[in-house]
Amino acid sequence: MWWLGVLSFTLILIAWEVLARCSGWSTQIFPDPLTVVLSLIELIRNGTLIRHTVASLFRVTAGYYLAVLLGVPLGIFLGRIWTARSFFNPVIHFLRPISPLAWIPLAMLWFGIGDPPAVFLIFLASFFPMVVSTTIAVQNIPPTFFQVAANFKFSRKEMITRLILPAIIPEVVTALRLTITIAWLVVVAAEMIAVQSGLGYLILDSRNALRMDYVMDGMIVIGLIGLVLDYLMKRLGKIESARWGSSAR
Amino acid sequence: MSHIRIENLTKVYMGRRKKPRGLYDPTEHSGDNVLVLNNISLAFEEGEMVCILGPSGCGKSTLLRIIAGFELPTYGTVMVGDQSVKGPSAQSIFVFQYSGLFPWMNVYQNVGLGLRHMSDQHAKNEQIHEYIEMVELDGFEEYYPHQLSGGMQRRAELARAIAVNPDLLIMDEPFSGLDFLTHMKMREEVVNMHEYIRKTTLVVTHDIDDALIMGDRIVVLSGRPAVLKLVHKLDFPRPRDFERDHDLSRLRSEIFLMLGVPYAV
Numbered sequence: 001m002w003w004l005g006v007l008s009f010t011l012i013l014i015a016w017e018v019l020a021r022c023s024g025w026s027t028q029i030f031p032d033p034l035t036v037v038l039s040l041i042e043l044i045r046n047g048t049l050i051r052h053t054v055a056s057l058f059r060v061t062a063g064y065y066l067a068v069l070l071g072v073p074l075g076i077f078l079g080r081i082w083t084a085r086s087f088f089n090p091v092i093h094f095l096r097p098i099s100p101l102a103w104i105p106l107a108m109l110w111f112g113i114g115d116p117p118a119v120f121l122i123f124l125a126s127f128f129p130m131v132v133s134t135t136i137a138v139q140n141i142p143p144t145f146f147q148v149a150a151n152f153k154f155s156r157k158e159m160i161t162r163l164i165l166p167a168i169i170p171e172v173v174t175a176l177r178l179t180i181t182i183a184w185l186v187v188v189a190a191e192m193i194a195v196q197s198g199l200g201y202l203i204l205d206s207r208n209a210l211r212m213d214y215v216m217d218g219m220i221v222i223g224l225i226g227l228v229l230d231y232l233m234k235r236l237g238k239i240e241s242a243r244w245g246s247s248a249r
Numbered sequence: 250m251s252h253i254r255i256e257n258l259t260k261v262y263m264g265r266r267k268k269p270r271g272l273y274d275p276t277e278h279s280g281d282n283v284l285v286l287n288n289i290s291l292a293f294e295e296g297e298m299v300c301i302l303g304p305s306g307c308g309k310s311t312l313l314r315i316i317a318g319f320e321l322p323t324y325g326t327v328m329v330g331d332q333s334v335k336g337p338s339a340q341s342i343f344v345f346q347y348s349g350l351f352p353w354m355n356v357y358q359n360v361g362l363g364l365r366h367m368s369d370q371h372a373k374n375e376q377i378h379e380y381i382e383m384v385e386l387d388g389f390e391e392y393y394p395h396q397l398s399g400g401m402q403r404r405a406e407l408a409r410a411i412a413v414n415p416d417l418l419i420m421d422e423p424f425s426g427l428d429f430l431t432h433m434k435m436r437e438e439v440v441n442m443h444e445y446i447r448k449t450t451l452v453v454t455h456d457i458d459d460a461l462i463m464g465d466r467i468v469v470l471s472g473r474p475a476v477l478k479l480v481h482k483l484d485f486p487r488p489r490d491f492e493r494d495h496d497l498s499r500l501r502s503e504i505f506l507m508l509g510v511p512y513a514v
Contacts (some may be wrong), residue, residue: 073467128315148349150337152362166353 021221031213054184055197056187063122064183071127072172075134076164092131093127100125101140104193118190125186126179133175137168177233184226252295252449256323260286260311284474291468296447300460303470309453310421317343317419329417342415346422348402350394356405357390363413363460366418380408400431411446418450436463457504461497462489469507478507
């Protein structure tokens, strides 16, 4: 029922138009849909939007990949080794609830201005959820499977590639999907402070110029990209090898 | 010389939980330790199908797990062939009570697990298909375990176990959770399989009829701590039938009585 989704967007659009006409606010404060669409086209035409979007996507990609590449192996390690878990877990759960935004002053001081602090913040935001979900996924592997592995004389490498990795894929894919949303949430916030480009910067800059239509353009693009990222992650979960989890458990 | 020799096997578990006050259980031993197997000595011949019976929770599974090398005995030794068991080995394959198939591998990959080191791809392929055919799963090679019925899963696991060509096959309640007809078919299949490959096979079960129909030898254990109650060689011809074979029928009643059911229904 894909058209139901379209319908909900249409209804919001109509409500927006009605609100803009009847509220009596000026277009500067509450721009109507047409103004926003026209300015969106303008921003696409002159290349501003593409530039900012690419800048944001680059930061998210860098920070997110870094978090996944370090977080999943650490999660596997913690999931398998009890002493390591007892050693690291308190620290992880202490750092986890600290909002990445609280790190902004330190990040700017350590990494200066530009991409590094933003990438660092996205890394922080994505790293802990990845570690925690991977750890739990590894701990949830039924002990029977490890006995089968011992019975069939799995080597250390096979233990990882043929048992642990495929076993945790369904849960890790879910974690990837949740985490990319968090990363995308944080990049916009980070760009409002430390950098001169990106969608967050576009919004902040437009506010300073009192261009609310540009602010809304920024929000719309952020939402759309979030939708696309989530869709891509959902597709990832439909790959055959990742799908066994949906019906097997 | 017998294939498997178990000598003075005793297993004690360290109790982790503190016993609640006021609950006195006379079967529990002093201290926190729980005696599971008490001084068990057994010997099985090469190629025998041995059925181990006992009330639930008596330590049957523990006995199997020790023979498979997943757990170590507290006292005593287990010898398979001329070597004492020190850990899991590809020579003693365990077939698990609940599916031990890897859910991320299809039937072909699961059955091929024990043959993964074969260098000749063609021969490997042929062998995998042979075992899949043996359990009548041909056509299901590409299926994942969750797409198979319970009985098919057991058969696939059986094929995977036999494909390793182990000296010893260990089955922990291989029919639990199957419906009646599947249970009967699967039982027949295991018996036929055993006739065909003639490997030493240990089956733990709580079903007296299963044990009497399948086994070349039955072992009856008591409730915890498990001690040997009966070891009996079954020389009855196959196929076995309780109604025609009166000795078998008498033995059945005897075992029912031994396990605490005074009348066999």
